[in-house]
Amino acid sequence: MDEAAYLKAYNPKAYDGPLMSVDAVLFTLHEETLKVLLVKRSSHPDRGKWGLPGGFIDIKADSDLEDAVIRKLKEKTGVAPPYIEQLASIGNNSRDKRGWSVTVCYTALIAYQDCEVSFATVSDAQWVVLSELDKISLAFDHAQLIELGRERLKQKALYSIVPAYALPGKFTLPELQHVHEVLIGKPLQKKSFRRRIELAELLIDTGEQRREGGRPATLYKMKNKSGDYRFVRNLGE
Amino acid sequence: MDEAAYLKAYNPKAYDGPLMSVDAVLFTLHEETLKVLLVKRSSHPDRGKWGLPGGFIDIKADSDLEDAVIRKLKEKTGVAPPYIEQLASIGNNSRDKRGWSVTVCYTALIAYQDCEVSFATVSDAQWVVLSELDKISLAFDHAQLIELGRERLKQKALYSIVPAYALPGKFTLPELQHVHEVLIGKPLQKKSFRRRIELAELLIDTGEQRREGGRPATLYKMKNKSGDYRFVRNLGE
DNA sequence: AACTTTAGTGTCTATTGGTCACTTATGGGT
DNA sequence: ACCCATAAGTGACCAATAGACACTAAAGTT
Numbered sequence: 265m266d267e268a269a270y271l272k273a274y275n276p277k278a279y280d281g282p283l284m285s286v287d288a289v290l291f292t293l294h295e296e297t298l299k300v301l302l303v304k305r306s307s308h309p310d311r312g313k314w315g316l317p318g319g320f321i322d323i324k325a326d327s328d329l330e331d332a333v334i335r336k337l338k339e340k341t342g343v344a345p346p347y348i349e350q351l352a353s354i355g356n357n358s359r360d361k362r363g364w365s366v367t368v369c370y371t372a373l374i375a376y377q378d379c380e381v382s383f384a385t386v387s388d389a390q391w392v393v394l395s396e397l398d399k400i401s402l403a404f405d406h407a408q409l410i411e412l413g414r415e416r417l418k419q420k421a422l423y424s425i426v427p428a429y430a431l432p433g434k435f436t437l438p439e440l441q442h443v444h445e446v447l448i449g450k451p452l453q454k455k456s457f458r459r460r461i462e463l464a465e466l467l468i469d470t471g472e473q474r475r476e477g478g479r480p481a482t483l484y485k486m487k488n489k490s491g492d493y494r495f496v497r498n499l500g501e
Numbered sequence: 502m503d504e505a506a507y508l509k510a511y512n513p514k515a516y517d518g519p520l521m522s523v524d525a526v527l528f529t530l531h532e533e534t535l536k537v538l539l540v541k542r543s544s545h546p547d548r549g550k551w552g553l554p555g556g557f558i559d560i561k562a563d564s565d566l567e568d569a570v571i572r573k574l575k576e577k578t579g580v581a582p583p584y585i586e587q588l589a590s591i592g593n594n595s596r597d598k599r600g601w602s603v604t605v606c607y608t609a610l611i612a613y614q615d616c617e618v619s620f621a622t623v624s625d626a627q628w629v630v631l632s633e634l635d636k637i638s639l640a641f642d643h644a645q646l647i648e649l650g651r652e653r654l655k656q657k658a659l660y661s662i663v664p665a666y667a668l669p670g671k672f673t674l675p676e677l678q679h680v681h682e683v684l685i686g687k688p689l690q691k692k693s694f695r696r697r698i699e700l701a702e703l704l705i706d707t708g709e710q711r712r713e714g715g716r717p718a719t720l721y722k723m724k725n726k727s728g729d730y731r732f733v734r735n736l737g738e
Numbered sequence: 739a740a741c742t743t744t745a746g747t748g749t750c751t752a753t754t755g756g757t758c759a760c761t762t763a764t765g766g767g768t
Numbered sequence: 769a770c771c772c773a774t775a776a777g778t779g780a781c782c783a784a785t786a787g788a789c790a791c792t793a794a795a796g797t798t
Contacts, residue, residue: 265545274599277514282558284518284603308502321519321592323601328593353590353605355558356565362511364560366521368590368603438776456755458777463754478775479763497734497754497785675745693786695746700785715744716794734754734785 282355282364286333287318287406289369289413290345292391293430293443294376299391300410303340305403306388309361315403316410317389318367333370340389341379345372347429347491351413359405367404371413373429421447422498425466426491436474436481437461448500456499466490519592519601523570524555524643526606526650527582529628530667530680531613536628537647540577542640543625546598552640553647554626555604570607577626578616582609584666584728588650596642604641608650610666658684659735662703663728673711673718674698685737693736703727 290301302314317340318333326332334344348370355366376391392400394414397407420426427443428435441457461467467484474481527538539551554577555570563569571581585607592603613628629637631651634644657663664680665672678694698704704721711718 279520279557280560281518281521282560283516284521320516321601321603323517323519323594327595329590329603332592350589352587353566355569355605357560358564364558366558366566366603366605368592368605436776453756453758454776455757455778460754475764476775477765478773479777481776495754496738499755501733673745690787690789691745692747692788697785712795713744714796715742716746716796718745732785736786 282366283320283360283362285318285320285365285367286329286336287316287367287369287409288333288337288348288372289316289351289410290337290341290372290374291413291417291430292374292376292379293446294391296442296446298394298414298446299376300394300397300413301340302390302392302400302402304388310403313403314390314392314400316369316406318369329368330370333368333372337372341374343374343379345374345429346378347374347426348372349416351409351416354405354409367409369409369412371416373417373427375430375432377432418447418449422500423495424491424493425461425486428486429491434470434472434483434485436483437467438481440484444499450500452499460495460499464493464495466493519603520557520597520599522555522557522602522604523566523573524553524604524606524646525570525574525585525609526553526588526647527574527578527609527611528650528654528667529611529613529616530683531628533679533683535631535651535683536613537631537634537650538577539627539629539637539639541625547640550640551627551629551637553606553643555606566605567607570605570609574609578611580611580616582611582666583615584611584663585609586653588646588653591642591646604646606646606649608653610654610664612667612669614669655684655686659737660732661728661730662698662723665723666728671707671709671720671722673720674704675718677721681736687737689736697732697736701730701732703730 292299301317303317305311305313305315317336319336321329321332322335326335330348334348338344349372351369351371353366353368355364357364359365397410417427421444425440427447428440430443431439437458438454441452441454444457445452466487467490468487470483470485472483474483529536538554540554542548542550542552554573556573558566558569559572563572567585571585575581586609588606588608590603590605592601594601596602634647654664658681662677664684665677667680668676674695675691678689678691681694682689703724704727705724707720707722709720711720
């Protein structure tokens with residue numbers, strides 16, 4: 265049998281495969297704390313529980329995995345997040361009551377302001393403060409996925425300025441430092457923090473300033489490739 | 502309808518989902534070069550081409566994703582590799598002629614000696630030098646997956662001693678440095694290399710030595726958690 | 739014993755983060 | 769207007785760790 269004949273006769277349903285979904289751990293910073301986006305499950309299993317935005321791939325509509333998650337996120341927030349990264353894939357026969365199930369899970373960041381309006385109308389989605397997660401019983405293994413995302417983001421905070429994507433397009437250095445401090449879980453030296461960013465020339469001075477209490481802070485924006493930059497030495501520790 | 506009824510009525514085949522497989526990029530060091538394990542595809546599509554070890558999940562036999570890849574690797578090499586790590590998941594509608602397909606891809610390392618015998622008898626598996634990959638037309642997007650694994654391993658070489666898993670249980674520091682040099686692609690200062698490993702106390706002196714030309718080199722073995730250790734500062738650059 | 743080869747060390751320099759006091763810019767209260 | 773509180777931003781020195789490279793050490797070979 266040649267390949268053309270094989271493909272013609274091929275029936276994907278003959279193969280007994282696992283369920284396959286995508287999920288996203290979308291973080292933002294609001295009121296000095298990290299928050300994660302949760303949605304209320306409208307269907308079985310775990311109906312009524314809160315879980316991560318995500319779901320099955322639509323093999324007609326989605327052309328790749330990232331497409332699929334972004335579609336799911338847009339449904340809830342109205343916009344695509346400025347940062348998204350594959351986190352991990354979890355697959356086993358116990359995480360979903362329906363059977364062997366695999367999720368490809370992403371972490372994403374967005375500024376609170378950039379999607380606030382969009383889902384003020386959607387009552388089945390909410391931002392949840394990370395420290396209050398243990399009070400909620402989450403669907404599937406989503407608590408574990410959030411913890412994984414959290415951990416990954418903490419690492420990124422040590423050697424990159426990826427956390428900047430949790431802020432609006434223009435932000436001040438003290439604001440950025442604050443995001444890093446929340447993620448790393450301890451205060452940082454402003455001098456060290458600023459020095460490395462300046463040296464690597466990662467930000468653009470917009471010329472604008474923001475006043476809030478004391479001396480006005482300069483507003484910066486990210487350069488195009490700044491999210492990919494990796495400092496050779498970690499902060500903290 | 503309650504959850505029990507839903508689950509009872511649930512039919513996974515009603516859902517039109519993607520194909521789902523696992524693959525592994527297994528590297529080793531042999532004759533001073535990095536090699537990757539390839540297997541000859543015995544079935545369609547891309548029958549006869551070389552590709553990564555891997556395949557569909559067996560939802561009866563495998564209890565999770567890692568189980569599944571390790572099973573695939575054991576089939577080819579006879580042993581489970583001492584190091585395995587999730588690399589990435591790639592899913593789209595163009596990588597497999599059969600339709601929308603997702604692979605969860607792992608990187609793994611093993612000592613050449615530890616599986617040489619096992620698959621000397623298997624003629625459909627071979628180690629291929631990385632620089633000769635462009636001469637072979639690989640199945641699916643496997644060339645890209647290998648490049649991804651290569652890149653990840655290079656990063657690991659900069660801030661960890663994970664590459665040690667490409668060596669036998671006992672190895673010398675010059676040997677380890679050599680693996681790192683191959684991965685990073687340039688020579689390293691032996692003093693710097695040794696100093697950081699000694700300082701972090703990552704290896705155990707076995708008391709044995711290896712003679713080869715000049716002064717004998719001390720044989721070390723890894724401590725248990727040494728693969729997880731991350732230096733705060735990168736080598737090279 | 740002298741030479742070659744490879745392992746391993748001593749020591750100085752370079753880079754970058756840590757610390758912390760100091761200066762600067764703004765608003766508010768007297 | 770002046771002083772103070774507050775937050776932004778800098779100067780200067782210290783600490784940790786990688787880079788460079790010459791030197792010593794231990795083996796085999798001639």
